[in-house]
Amino acid sequence: MGNSKQKKILVIHGPNLHLLGKREPGIYGNFSLDELNNSLYNHINSKEFDIEIFQTNSEGEIVEKITKTCYDFLIINPAAYTHTSVAIRDALLGINKPTIEVHISNIFKREEFRQKSLISDVVIGVICGLGKQSYLLGLEAAVVHLRKQ
Amino acid sequence: MGNSKQKKILVIHGPNLHLLGKREPGIYGNFSLDELNNSLYNHINSKEFDIEIFQTNSEGEIVEKITKTCYDFLIINPAAYTHTSVAIRDALLGINKPTIEVHISNIFKREEFRQKSLISDVVIGVICGLGKQSYLLGLEAAVVHLRKQ
Amino acid sequence: MGNSKQKKILVIHGPNLHLLGKREPGIYGNFSLDELNNSLYNHINSKEFDIEIFQTNSEGEIVEKITKTCYDFLIINPAAYTHTSVAIRDALLGINKPTIEVHISNIFKREEFRQKSLISDVVIGVICGLGKQSYLLGLEAAVVHLRKQ
Amino acid sequence: MGNSKQKKILVIHGPNLHLLGKREPGIYGNFSLDELNNSLYNHINSKEFDIEIFQTNSEGEIVEKITKTCYDFLIINPAAYTHTSVAIRDALLGINKPTIEVHISNIFKREEFRQKSLISDVVIGVICGLGKQSYLLGLEAAVVHLRKQ
Amino acid sequence: MGNSKQKKILVIHGPNLHLLGKREPGIYGNFSLDELNNSLYNHINSKEFDIEIFQTNSEGEIVEKITKTCYDFLIINPAAYTHTSVAIRDALLGINKPTIEVHISNIFKREEFRQKSLISDVVIGVICGLGKQSYLLGLEAAVVHLRKQ
Amino acid sequence: MGNSKQKKILVIHGPNLHLLGKREPGIYGNFSLDELNNSLYNHINSKEFDIEIFQTNSEGEIVEKITKTCYDFLIINPAAYTHTSVAIRDALLGINKPTIEVHISNIFKREEFRQKSLISDVVIGVICGLGKQSYLLGLEAAVVHLRKQ
């Protein structure tokens, strides 16, 4: 699955993101998860990069995915687990791969408890509030980062 | 599973509720989960309603159940996840079905951290402390709610 | 006022509940206090129980009512005093009768200070957010409780 | 009591304001409650407005006065109840008449607990620290408000 | 009502103290309010002092009693209002008579919210936890204080 | 600039008040800063008083204005600096002229951080929530204050 010289970028969607398009569209927009994923697959016109996308509602499966998959860069939207999961934080610390945290909505406009991320201080950077663009810009940052190496 | 004109009421039991009858009976009472479930199946003498009951110890499976099952009303006892799960909250917000939160014990008599629910402000109402009755009254409220529609 | 073999259930409505129907109907519903009281008198079709209903805007009078009336079960909506009255808490502790706390609105959806009750940990259970049903289900729980004795 | 075309302005003095002139004059000034009330009756030279003034030391009576009297505008100095009474807040929310909160002393110069009002966010505005003028300016604001309607 | 040369000592019992003997005897002891009052009347064998005792469940009536009665020394057990009443605090500040706060139980052994008194910093001193003795020692302190003048 | 026997009243408008009429009119009203200033110049029909009005977006310039201008009374709307500027507080303490703090909107209805003023406890009084009237009533209070001297 991908040329061995390719750099692999893993994208993880956390819980409830399978509801995109149906879930609170005023906050999350009208696009479905499939549409978002297609945008991600098509955004980079280069054979340098292989993109794998994974969605789950289970914290344990996110930990498994982070720690048991091979990849060069991680783009993660931990969704609800952003605010509660020390296990995902520990997985990121344990694996120590370059990572960007993205959010579709602007978490700073929402409930108090959504404004504290347990992940932000162990990733390179954070992009939020830009809808589908949050992911696409994260992908561009991954490309810039991987080409620098 | 159930007549298509029936309204379906889903009941979710969260983690450790499979221990009912064995677990701290001074707090949770002497009835087993099976006894509780039988009371629920038998409480409503009407073919209008179909009741499905689900128990799991996994947060991710509760999210899956909430978001991937068809139902008209949800009665949920999120148990320990009441106090920690933003993912269940987001599932409820994403699906937006009428929901009542129930607790067997009076959570306000217990540890400080049990007195904050992450769910209460996204459901219709809360019933707690009444043992098996918490569920049965929740079921009655569901019936009243569904007949009004 | 009531057969001496009857069990007596006292219902106390706290401050501003005389405004029901006029007061913030989006929160409290369209029914008047008289309509609510009629529902309460008519809900139990049994001579086993005598229901007394009392409304006041005065904290001191609630204390007096709790401590100077004879009854077997108390259903109380302390309204605004829920969040500020140690005196009502002490009256409940002093008399130590089985009690259920009810609220018409879901207090967990409202201002921060409404989410802390000074009463909840000294009653059997709490029912909130179900409108008029909060009281009617409380009444049913009282009946179940009194018949068990 | 007052011409039916007149607009009625109700002024409520909360607990301990009957002590004016005797109570901590460095904070509350040297004028008595009667002198303050006379200033209020005489300040508006117009038959358009009827002023009723009410003082009580009881929280419940303030709630009763707010919810059971007819008036067009309320000027209220809830005094000590400013900081503790959810019941008065609820009465104001329930009746929803235009209201101004006034204080003789500058509550922000006093004890920590006096700096939080449970009323301020449900009234039009607040005037404090200007002694007798706090009331007189409140009255002028009432007049401007009522003439605009 | 007392020889005019006598010094008058007023004793105020706050809410729920009419329940003494019945209310949580493990905390408040087995004596009734009448027994306590008799001990108070009999404790001082001297015509120098006239003792008046007053019990009420109403915050407003405590304010009225403090501000509208003539006395030389006040012994007050504000009970539940200890922790919530700015109005009683203001009454004490407004009248400025020598005052001692007493409690039957040791409030520091009880719920967190009972450990903050709104009264303690505006009285001479505090005596708590000594049962009936809390009052009797308060009375002795009053006598010493009044004789010093 | 003003008759030497006149008393001078300085009015300071803090940051963003030059936007009045355009800025969030639901909160700040429809009048422009020029219209507000004209109301202020015209409100006092007396040669006793000279009014100077000053607007700036700079904290340092407010400090300079407070400490380097001659005036008898200050009416200040520190706007955003209300909540963050110790420097303006220190300027007021350093100069120690009679001052009233005014706000167009009711700051107690807004974000949590707007409910704490660093200025309120070093001024005579506060008027807020009354729109343009907040300033006009402040001006009247200034006149009453200056005539009393």
Added chain:
Amino acid sequence: MGNSKQKKILVIHGPNLHLLGKREPGIYGNFSLDELNNSLYNHINSKEFDIEIFQTNSEGEIVEKITKTCYDFLIINPAAYTHTSVAIRDALLGINKPTIEVHISNIFKREEFRQKSLISDVVIGVICGLGKQSYLLGLEAAVVHLRKQ
């Protein structure tokens, strides 16, 4: 030292109490420690009781005294250690003798940190603010307590 049938009352004065009479007399009064001790020795006219008095500035020595002396009742003014010493608390818990905590000044009128005692919830009761009387009344309470046994 003392008849073997006598009950022994131990009085412990904590740090800086050797300065009485010199130290902040507005707070602690004009009497010296010797004068206070003489009042204590002379207050009880009965051979039933033997009083031992001990002053030290060392926390460790207070722990030693509490745990290595024989006595029937303890009156302790832990002074500064009231607010900081878990060791004294543990000594009291370990020995478990009836104890009263006394303070010369009203600690509730003083700095915030003086309002939390680490001792109050492990003693019978607390007396504060009554100057020398705080000790004398504590002694009387000890006598009443010991005679009851």
Added chain:
Amino acid sequence: MGNSKQKKILVIHGPNLHLLGKREPGIYGNFSLDELNNSLYNHINSKEFDIEIFQTNSEGEIVEKITKTCYDFLIINPAAYTHTSVAIRDALLGINKPTIEVHISNIFKREEFRQKSLISDVVIGVICGLGKQSYLLGLEAAVVHLRKQ
């Protein structure tokens, strides 16, 4: 300055950003402000957009720039003022133009006080931690946003 059909994008650099390249390079990178600005001018190969860049160390001047310049989109790095300036927040609220907040460093890896932005909840989105890329991705998001209109 710019074709009238062009959309104008304003970029504001807050205090101390003139030090880029010299200031803590481990945190802020090795590029100078001029290099960053050149990257910004060259990043968009289209005459559709006119970019204006502004740096200042003064809070008041940022407020002035935001409220007195014509532009269609704002990219702002408020630097130190992110955490303290209600005035910049109010300027953004007053003008209400689409805005993105950017930071060179990952503010969530730094001092506690840098983790609270007073701006984030009044902008569209936030990008941080990606060095020069934070600005370039912000510019791309601006382009996407402006083309959608």
Added chain:
Amino acid sequence: MGNSKQKKILVIHGPNLHLLGKREPGIYGNFSLDELNNSLYNHINSKEFDIEIFQTNSEGEIVEKITKTCYDFLIINPAAYTHTSVAIRDALLGINKPTIEVHISNIFKREEFRQKSLISDVVIGVICGLGKQSYLLGLEAAVVHLRKQ
């Protein structure tokens, strides 16, 4: 799996412990999970005890393991779930078997949020910071405990 007379000791490793040896070796040491497990199997030279070891990244599976396996003593390192899982706490409370909590690292030297365990107050004791020894000493304590029975 084990002689029926043997006592069974269950050891649970929480999330990310499969990474031992690779994950932050400065904190967690250089040994792998297999090496640790071998040390555990070999540490007790006695047929009295049967040791079962279980690792999972899923909170729900830890709950299942605790509540659905037969064992006499539990040694648990809940890792990241230590700080967030009420469900594991409830499982321990529900089953009520003797349990020791162990941690490889000294959690008190790490991030603030790692210093609060939701488990510590429902187990017998805690051992942390001693690397592999934390487990081995826990095992010895289990042996001592089981032999005492």
Added chain:
Amino acid sequence: MGNSKQKKILVIHGPNLHLLGKREPGIYGNFSLDELNNSLYNHINSKEFDIEIFQTNSEGEIVEKITKTCYDFLIINPAAYTHTSVAIRDALLGINKPTIEVHISNIFKREEFRQKSLISDVVIGVICGLGKQSYLLGLEAAVVHLRKQ
């Protein structure tokens, strides 16, 4: 005192531990300090190690002992000073010898203030709740540590 090639292990017992066996046996067990010390002397069957044991009730003497004695490893139960002594913390930091903190009781099951140790983050590890075993296991850990050197 001890062969010069021996490694010396110092054991410090903090305040009130001389009461072991008498003090709250439900919490601290039935063994006396002498019995505990004998267990410690006898636990290690090897001439490699010399054990010195020291008990004091004085914080200053613990500081002196830590900083003025020669030893290779320290096992300390600071008892009450665990929660209050910066001086002991500083002594440990100043001397910088390998140290283990032990507690007989599980401090996490006790008062809130006992759950914060000022020592834990400057020692190697912590063992608590295992009674006499807490010390014995600490001794074993010391032996393992010293043999590794």
Added chain:
Amino acid sequence: MGNSKQKKILVIHGPNLHLLGKREPGIYGNFSLDELNNSLYNHINSKEFDIEIFQTNSEGEIVEKITKTCYDFLIINPAAYTHTSVAIRDALLGINKPTIEVHISNIFKREEFRQKSLISDVVIGVICGLGKQSYLLGLEAAVVHLRKQ
């Protein structure tokens, strides 16, 4: 301005210090800013050092001065900005010159909010409460520091 071999010491006075001598003399003393500056110019009898002194009321100008002037040592009294300015903190971090923070008054005797400095942890040391001496001793420390280099 100054011999090129001289070391230059920059002294910055923050907002309101131009009021010295007039502003709250009980706190700040009777000397004017000119007198203070003369003391500073005359305190060091050596041509080794050139002293430049700067006062401003503007936060932005302090940032400019710190970052755009050449000097070897900085003595800064940020006055009111001590407690609010992240921008000055960032300027100090960005330039990274040896710096001492001085205050005329003892900030620990004043309002709560004056007791937190945003600067103290990024300077060498702090001197406060010694009036004019705070500056003069700071100057001496600068001399010692510069001669050591």
Added chain:
Amino acid sequence: MGNSKQKKILVIHGPNLHLLGKREPGIYGNFSLDELNNSLYNHINSKEFDIEIFQTNSEGEIVEKITKTCYDFLIINPAAYTHTSVAIRDALLGINKPTIEVHISNIFKREEFRQKSLISDVVIGVICGLGKQSYLLGLEAAVVHLRKQ
């Protein structure tokens, strides 16, 4: 010890300062306590002043020294007790001699709990972070202070 006309300056070194030179030299420097003391004895070339220096690790002995020695000025480095000792604070308040608090390290760069001094608001001023200079400058301030009298 010292001419009777001399002014006496007492210097107190708190706990662990006997370790200077050995203890964390990156924080406390390389000089020993003897070297520091010699610097202090030699710094003032005048027979006007007699310097006494005292070091102890015991809180009680610091209290004794402060309250039982004759001196005109106190320079105190309470070290660890700075943050925990109300007893030393009370001793300073009780004796009320002019005092300066000094610290070798910059306490604001260290652990959170070291940033709160219980002493700072009862002394004249504070000097910290300047190593040995903190004491020497304190001595100079003492000389200036004593000569002014």
